[in-house]
Amino acid sequence: MSTFYLTTPIYYVNALPHIGHIFTTTVGDTLARYLRMAGREVYFLTGTDEHGQNIERAARNEGIAPIALADRVVAKYRELRDRLEFSYDDFIRTTEERHKRGVDEIIRRIEAAGDFYTAPHEGWYCPPCETFYTEKELGPEKTCPVHGTPVEWKSEENVFFRLSKYQQPLLDLYREHPEFVRPETRLNEVRAFVEAGLRDLSVSRANLEWAIPFPGRPGQTVYVWLDALVNYISALGFGADDVRLYDKFWAHSDVRLHLVGKDILRQHAVYWPAFLMSAGLPLPSVVWAHGWWQRDGRKVSKSAGNIVRPDELIDRFGPDSVRYFLLREMVFGQDANFSDEGFVDRYNGDLANGLGNTVSRLVTLSRNAFDGKTPPHACSDNELAPVAKQVAEEYRTAMEDFAFNRALESLWRLLAETNQYLVARAPWKLIQSEGPTPELARILWNGLEAVRIVATGLLPVMPRVAPQVLAAIGVPAPPTSFDALRWGGLPTDVPIPAPAPLFPRIDKAAYLGEAKEKETMETTTAAAP
Template sequence: MTKFYVTTAIDYVNGEPHLGHAYEKIGADVLTRYMRQRKADAFLLVGTDEHSLNVARSAAARGQDPRLYCDEMAAVFAAAYQKLGISYNRLVRTSEPKHKVLVEKLIARMHQEGHVYQGEYSGWYCESCEAFMDEDQLVDGKCPTHPTREVKWLKENNYFFALSNFGQRLLEHIESNPQFIQPETRRNEVLMRLKEGLRDISISRSSLDWGIPLPMDPAQVVYVWVDALMSYLTGAGVTDVDQLGEWWPADYHIIGKDILWFHCVIWPAVLMALCIPLPKAVSVHGFMRSPTGERLSKSSGIIIDPLVLSEKYGHEILRYYLIKNIHWGRDCNFSTDELELLYNNDLANDYGNLLSRTTAMVEKYFPRGLHVDDSSDVLDQELIGTANAAIDTFNKAFSTLDFSAGIAAVVELVSKANKYVDLTAPWILAREEKLDRLSTVLYRLLDSLHTATVLLAPVMPDHCQKVWQQLGLSGSPSDVDPSCLAPGSYPLKATVSRGEAVFPRWERK
């Protein structure tokens, strides 16, 4: 069985999960479910980033010990991801003993191998990013990602990672592996900055005690970002540089564009220093913005709660909207008006309606089941052609995380099937008692629904399961491999049973 390992950015626990967190995890989950459908042994990692000044402060503000605070917050994130249908295999926590042991080993190794040295650091520091900023990165003297926060001048005696030694190797790796950074715009961004040269980075902090102590100098803690990146190894069961377990290297790191540099430059350089294989790809999604275009984040004070939306519309409807409406890699303004419109158009009026009218006609005209499929008419062949195109487009798109294009192809098939009903007019065939033709037409419709339901299953597994049952099918659409799917797979003798509407029209309250 092919192993497939997907990671998501581990989340800062200094606030509740917001829609941006949810979007990233849903995208990663859809990819993982798709790979499982294709019979890969796929492993999805989520996690919480618990060592940082921000976390220590949030705990202090509540008068709590950071450890207790993190226990509570990790549980909040876990519960949120379960409610959003994220089928993760492991939630890694950077305060876990296993993680601490691994980070200490790896840092000691980097130090022994001469990649880490001591020195003095001073510079502008954004506490929200937990990162030093170059003077020319600042906008009006402030962090570009956190324009409402002040940057601070920090001066410390720290340990440095000799990042500058890896510039050439990184450049060569990124240039000879075009899939390593996706999409291409992000790849070009990294290449451009890399060509400007690299500076060594501080990987320790002396002013903080909530973190993993440096093995060679326990008065300092490991810089939170280095610690966080290493959680991808801990999560995969890696216990040392030569004990990589069964999952590493990752097939995909899924991240937001604000942490591009950490994942595409610092992280691969750390892995190179440790002689650990690099992840195969880093896929960068865009930002979710407010309806009026502001960035959603705790620091900007603009929060959309994914659990409130999930409560109102159902988590799978939220998933459908985020996956279909947003092109992976681009920014998008979130809008409940658009969500409602998309739901009514695609799911209630198109897919749901096709299901209810088809099952109703099959029950009415063929209560004992269909008897023949002779799809030789030009209309039948056209619909089969659209189904083939949908399967093909869907698989190509999902394999490159272009989820939106994949789902659009399915919507096209469903819409074509609804037009096919109008063109073939089954009610007239019934009146004229053309039962062979009528059976064929209804078969084509059931088969189209079968195809669409397999393809939509990674996004809406529970809804698709309900449709599956109404189509009289056993097992689960999530167990059918979309890359082996072909029109005509629907069993002619299945017993259709019309049930309640799976996608009732959304009426504005």
């Protein structure tokens, strides 16, 4: 069985999670569930980044200790784990002792390679990014190119990493392994950045209390990105006595995949492999950079003031509806726009009208015709079977390519074909005119079987609703492999319960009115003295 190590970025704890944070974890969880069903042995990691100037400032503003702020935000992430049914194997916190051991060990190795030195450091610094930028990288009026907020000039004595030494090895990596950065557009960006010339990187900070002390460098603490990136191996036991997980899922894993947002691609595709090269450690296989969720034309972020909190969406629409929207709406690797109207349209159109109504119609017809059971006759020779075969192949190909929107489009194509098949044969009329005939049984069985295949494909995406759909059509337990995508798996003549509404339709006008009223109240409150 091949091994697959899958990570999200670790999330900064200076504020509560928003839709941009849960998106990457939703992608990771969907991919982990898919890979497990595809027969791979998966280890899925997420966590929180808890050191640095931003945390220190945020905690000071609230009059609490940084660890108290971190604990509160971590509790929220764990609450969302339960609500969205994230199936990660581990949650790493950079304030844990196991992480500090890993940081100390990689620094020891880089020090032994002669890749650290001390020198004065000054430049334009963005506190939210915890990153220095050159003059030409800055936005108008000396603003951060990511956040659009003013940068500040910093000057201090720091420890530097000889990043320039790894310019050619990195370019060789990108040439020999073009799959290292995906999608290709991001690889081109990274390659251009490195080709323009790498400067040595400051990897320590002075006068920062909330950070890991830099070993052997009194008065210096570890730069948050050197600290944070090590989480991917410290969580597996790197630097500890027990390195079995590290050996299995990093040193000898078939795939080591980092899912990241495009704003932290440089750190993951330039700094991180350079640190690992210096330390003599294996590199990740792939760094997959997705786009941003935007609202009102700007990246969703705390600094932009356009945050979309997941709690309200989950409360109103259910967790699986949120998961579905995030994966269906974004072309993975590109930016996507969030709007309340778009969310309601997708929910009503795809889920309430598409999946929900199809399940309800077929279950009701089958129960009425066959004494509360699935049809007594299966059918292998019909118009839907070849469509289902093609859809299953398209779905698998799209999922392997991280094209989650295309995978879902293919499943909904099978739903659309199923509804056309039913309309053409009008089983509701056959029940009245001819009763429970073998022909009726085959028509309804075909429709239910198509729904079974759709629900099987949805298991990684909608881990709560997909099993409910399967149970509603007579499949008692969700399958554990994609062998279930083959035509012919629906049980015949088994009891099925009365249909319950899976996705109650939302009154769009009323919902948008409520959202607008809430937004107005929040704006008024924020503007109040």
